[in-house]
Amino acid sequence: NAGVMQNPRHLVRRRGQEARLRCSPMKGHSHVYWYRQLPEEGLKFMVYLQKENIIDESGMPKERFSAEFPKEGPSILRIQQVVRGDSAAYFCASSPSSGVRGYTFGSGTRLTVV
Amino acid sequence: GESVGLHLPTLSVQEGDNSIINCAYSNSASDYFIWYKQESGKGPQFIIDIRSNMDKRQGQRVTVLLNKTVKHLSLQIAATQPGDSAVYFCAENQRVQGGGADGLTFGKGTHLIIQP
Numbered sequence: 001n002a003g004v005m006q007n008p009r010h011l012v013r014r015r016g017q018e019a020r021l022r023c024s025p026m027k028g029h030s031h032v033y034w035y036r037q038l039p040e041e042g043l044k045f046m047v048y049l050q051k052e053n054i055i056d057e058s059g060m061p062k063e064r065f066s067a068e069f070p071k072e073g074p075s076i077l078r079i080q081q082v083v084r085g086d087s088a089a090y091f092c093a094s095s096p097s098s099g100v101r102g103y104t105f106g107s108g109t110r111l112t113v114v
Numbered sequence: 115g116e117s118v119g120l121h122l123p124t125l126s127v128q129e130g131d132n133s134i135i136n137c138a139y140s141n142s143a144s145d146y147f148i149w150y151k152q153e154s155g156k157g158p159q160f161i162i163d164i165r166s167n168m169d170k171r172q173g174q175r176v177t178v179l180l181n182k183t184v185k186h187l188s189l190q191i192a193a194t195q196p197g198d199s200a201v202y203f204c205a206e207n208q209r210v211q212g213g214g215a216d217g218l219t220f221g222k223g224t225h226l227i228i229q230p
Contacts, residue, residue, distance in 0.1 A: 004157075033217065035218075035220075040222070040223075041222055041223075042203050042205075042220030042222045042223055043158065043203070043205075043218070043220045044220070045217030045218060045219070048217060056217060058217070059217060091157050091158070093157075101146070101163070103148075103160070103218075104160075105157035105158045105159070106157050107155070107156050107157045108156075108157050
């Protein structure tokens with residue numbers, strides 16, 4: 001029973017490039033949440049998705065960031081035209097239903113913008 | 115500003131001793147709290163949770179205490195072991211009208227160091 005799978009584990013991008021982070025939820029989980037963690041900080045909620053729907057994107061920056069969770073395949077967090085301030089660890093969590101009580105986190109993707 | 119925060123960024127204890135990690139929150143509407151453990155290079159791992167209608171909950175070697183009067187949360191770890199070394203985060207679920215009900219608000223974390 002694989003947990004929440006995130007890839008890549010590490011991603012290096014030059015300023016102005018695009019970053020694509022992937023998250024495959026646990027089997028049977030149809031709810032996905034993305035969080036960002038800056039160094040020495042706690043995690044900050046970004047977006048909550050169900051299959052083909054964005055439920056809550058109140059934590060997403062207004063520009064350059066987007067997320068999707070298609071009917072087939074993993075959830076994707078996309079960052080366009082990355083800047084140094086986007087360097088962080090991005091964590092995905094999944095749950096079998098809405099609400100935080102069933103959360104399982106992945107190991108994260110560490111994005112470094114050079 | 116942050117609605118959830120930690121009193122101490124680093125806590126060092128001797129192996130075998132008990133440790134207490136503290137957390138303050140400011141949103142009295144929060145109804146659910148979780149403690150997570152995060153080891154280096156890994157994602158947060160659930161430790162224990164507590165609902166706002168409780169003031170204490172015990173797990174294996176861990177106890178969470180909730181004081182709603184002063185909006186304070188603590189995690190007690192008994193008989194600490196080397197494997198307990200990690201960063202510990204408290205998180206709250208805020209039932210905010212209009213959204214955010216399924217997102218957690220995390221504190222900044224306390225780094226627990228277990229000394230041999």
